[in-house]
Amino acid sequence: MTKSEAVSWFRIQEMFRFESFHMYGIIGTAVILATALTYLSKKLNVKSIEGSEMKFKPKKMSVTRYLLGGIIFGLGWAMTGACPGPMFTLLGHGVWAIVIVILSSILGTYAYGVLQSRLPH
Amino acid sequence: MGIVEFISQPWHWSVSGAMIVLVMFILLWFGGSFGASSNLRTICAIGGAGKNISFFDFDWKGQLWNLVFIFSAVGGGFIAVNFFPSPEPVQIAESTQTHLSNMGISTPQTIADGYGYVPSEIFAVDNLFSIRNLFLLIVGGFFVGFGARYAGGCTSGHAISGLSNLQIPSLIAVIGFFIGGLIMSWLVLPVILTA
Numbered sequence: 001m002t003k004s005e006a007v008s009w010f011r012i013q014e015m016f017r018f019e020s021f022h023m024y025g026i027i028g029t030a031v032i033l034a035t036a037l038t039y040l041s042k043k044l045n046v047k048s049i050e051g052s053e054m055k056f057k058p059k060k061m062s063v064t065r066y067l068l069g070g071i072i073f074g075l076g077w078a079m080t081g082a083c084p085g086p087m088f089t090l091l092g093h094g095v096w097a098i099v100i101v102i103l104s105s106i107l108g109t110y111a112y113g114v115l116q117s118r119l120p121h
Numbered sequence: 122m123g124i125v126e127f128i129s130q131p132w133h134w135s136v137s138g139a140m141i142v143l144v145m146f147i148l149l150w151f152g153g154s155f156g157a158s159s160n161l162r163t164i165c166a167i168g169g170a171g172k173n174i175s176f177f178d179f180d181w182k183g184q185l186w187n188l189v190f191i192f193s194a195v196g197g198g199f200i201a202v203n204f205f206p207s208p209e210p211v212q213i214a215e216s217t218q219t220h221l222s223n224m225g226i227s228t229p230q231t232i233a234d235g236y237g238y239v240p241s242e243i244f245a246v247d248n249l250f251s252i253r254n255l256f257l258l259i260v261g262g263f264f265v266g267f268g269a270r271y272a273g274g275c276t277s278g279h280a281i282s283g284l285s286n287l288q289i290p291s292l293i294a295v296i297g298f299f300i301g302g303l304i305m306s307w308l309v310l311p312v313i314l315t316a
Binding site: 006008012013015020023027028030035041048049052057073077078080081092093094112119 | 128129131137138139141142145149150152154160165174176177192195202205211228238240255257259262263267273275279283285288289291293295296297299301303305306307
């Protein structure tokens with residue numbers, strides 16, 4: 001994450017302003033490659049090391065939760081420049097401010113758990 | 122060029138993308154999956170949230186492998202900046218730099234200014250206790266945590282794992298990520314940063 005610069009707040013601004021291909025290149029390459037490997041793994045019936053099916057979990061179709069949840073996530077992502085993986089990576093960098101982001105993201109997660117039954121899904 | 126210098130250069134996006142997929146399939150091969158945000162839910166469960174909130178009432182011990190993933194990310198970040206630091210800061214597009222500069226955010230031009238991972242105007246410890254910065258970090262973090270759980274995943278879970286498994290819900294989530302990100306970066310952040 002560090003060497004790819006995906007943890008960079010600046011790269012995330014660049015991404016949302018469409019001013020560089022970099023982040024799209026990373027995610028695009030990953031999606032295309034992962035799609036091909038997922039297809040192959042299923043076709044060749046590749047199993048996990050435990051001998052069970054690989055966890056390609058299908059998701060129940062709905063719009064509200066994915067759209068609303070996604071929008072809220074996106075707002076936060078552009079503010080902090082970090083999604084969960086990068087948050088922890090930046091901690092390894094010694095960016096102590098990210099502790100605030102990690103703690104509040106845990107709080108946000110908790111808040112969802114509390115409010116879940118009252119939210120449209 | 123020695124191997125350390127070679128690895129220390131910023132990686133090409135195609136290399137980064139490929140590495141992400143390598144990580145994803147290593148996780149899958151070991152019976153897991155690639156999704157970072159569920160760790161936030163696990164942390165709540167470990168903290169005892171399951172006692173009162175059913176959402177956190179699950180066997181978190183089965184999720185320890187994923188916690189190892191994010192704690193390893195801490196280690197990976199540490200190793201990357203201390204042993205394989207980039208020779209120059211993140212090379213950000215001129216137009217982005219200008220836009221950010223108009224909002225009072227400077228982009229490091231030399232390593233002495235910073236590596237370009239986070240802007241010091243927001244993240245430097247000395248600057249932390251401004252209402253604006255605390256707002257960005259606390260509210261931003263809250264939105265990431267809340268939004269990821271509501272959507273059932275973040276970039277790794279939806280944009281990468283979900284899309285590659287051709288999941289329409291993940292496409293909707295990614296569209297949501299973009300709507301939120303665009304609103305924030307084009308409309309709201311300029312107001313917050315120049316206030």
